[in-house]
Amino acid sequence: MDFPTLCPECARENRVEFADSAVHDVSCPHCGARYCVFLRKQKFEVLFDLGTRALMDGYAREAVASFSAALERFMEFYVRSYALERAAGAETDFSVAVGALDGTWRHVASQSERQLGMFALAYLLREGREPDFLSPRALGTDFRNRVIHRGSLPTRAEVEGYAAQVFALIDRLLGELGPGAAHAELAQEQAFASHLAGLPDDVTVVFEEHPGMFRARRFGTLAPMPKRGKTFPPAGAGDRVNDARAFQSALFRRALEERGTLLKRFKTPGAEATPSGEEPAVD
Numbered sequence: 441m442d443f444p445t446l447c448p449e450c451a452r453e454n455r456v457e458f459a460d461s462a463v464h465d466v467s468c469p470h471c472g473a474r475y476c477v478f479l480r481k482q483k484f485e486v487l488f489d490l491g492t493r494a495l496m497d498g499y500a501r502e503a504v505a506s507f508s509a510a511l512e513r514f515m516e517f518y519v520r521s522y523a524l525e526r527a528a529g530a531e532t533d534f535s536v537a538v539g540a541l542d543g544t545w546r547h548v549a550s551q552s553e554r555q556l557g558m559f560a561l562a563y564l565l566r567e568g569r570e571p572d573f574l575s576p577r578a579l580g581t582d583f584r585n586r587v588i589h590r591g592s593l594p595t596r597a598e599v600e601g602y603a604a605q606v607f608a609l610i611d612r613l614l615g616e617l618g619p620g621a622a623h624a625e626l627a628q629e630q631a632f633a634s635h636l637a638g639l640p641d642d643v644t645v646v647f648e649e650h651p652g653m654f655r656a657r658r659f660g661t662l663a664p665m666p667k668r669g670k671t672f673p674p675a676g677a678g679d680r681v682n683d684a685r686a687f688q689s690a691l692f693r694r695a696l697e698e699r700g701t702l703l704k705r706f707k708t709p710g711a712e713a714t715p716s717g718e719e720p721a722v723d
């Protein structure tokens with residue numbers, strides 16, 4: 441999957457594949473200029489946006505894998521934010537804390553069940569309460585497994601429901617993390633800085649932020665949803681489940697309305713690229 445970049449030398453568009461590291465070294469095929477695009481976006485955001493684009497393009501089944509991966513990567517982001525936030529509170533050197541965290545994560549990196557365990561503990565320690573949203577029902581685990589492992593063909597409405605569920609959960613947890621998320625973002629900035637230090641002088645550096653489903657919320661342009669009490673409705677029986685589903689779906693639809701057009705334009709080759717480092721205005 442690729443995204444448009446603008447050559448800082450000749451201003452022509454070059455499409456670049458999303459890199460795992462969010463660092464993209466580019467040689468312009470038109471003028472030969474070399475530039476490096478640093479994408480200020482977390483992996484869970486990239487994955488959720490890819491899922492949204494797939495859904496908008498009619499690839500409902502394919503979208504499920506991206507939404508599910510987005511949730512897993514968000515849990516990693518949460519653990520990283522919490523661990524670095526704590527280290528900052530204890531005045532541990534940031535690089536030392538990141539090194540210890542990376543080393544720890546390697547023990548759980550290949551098994552999602554282990555990661556879920558780390559997330560559950562991080563949530564308990566940070567919030568002082570049970571992560572009650574970790575039930576298979578609240579996570580849509582059965583649906584996900586049916587589609588991904590058993591080849592089930594879901595309807596678009598089912599996938600939208602799943603996307604809404606994942607979106608609402610990430611949105612809620614981002615809200616709870618608040619400024620705590622900045623610690624994990626700082627780790628990305630530091631990785632950028634070390635790549636930057638090794639770049640030759642003739643390489644132009646470009647920092648980009650992309651329109652995304654979570655950006656609206658995080659940069660405060662998404663209008664607040666009417667609150668139903670301080671906490672998110674728990675998955676219970678009967679009406680309360682329907683209420684929760686309706687709330688999730690309204691939240692997702694609103695974000696989709698606000699950001700979907702931007703994402704769509706963003707994805708089409710030849711379409712206008714987002715100016716670097718700028719949050720585009722919402723129509």
Ligand SMILES: [Zn+2]
Binds near residue numbers: 451469
């Ligand atoms: Zn060029």
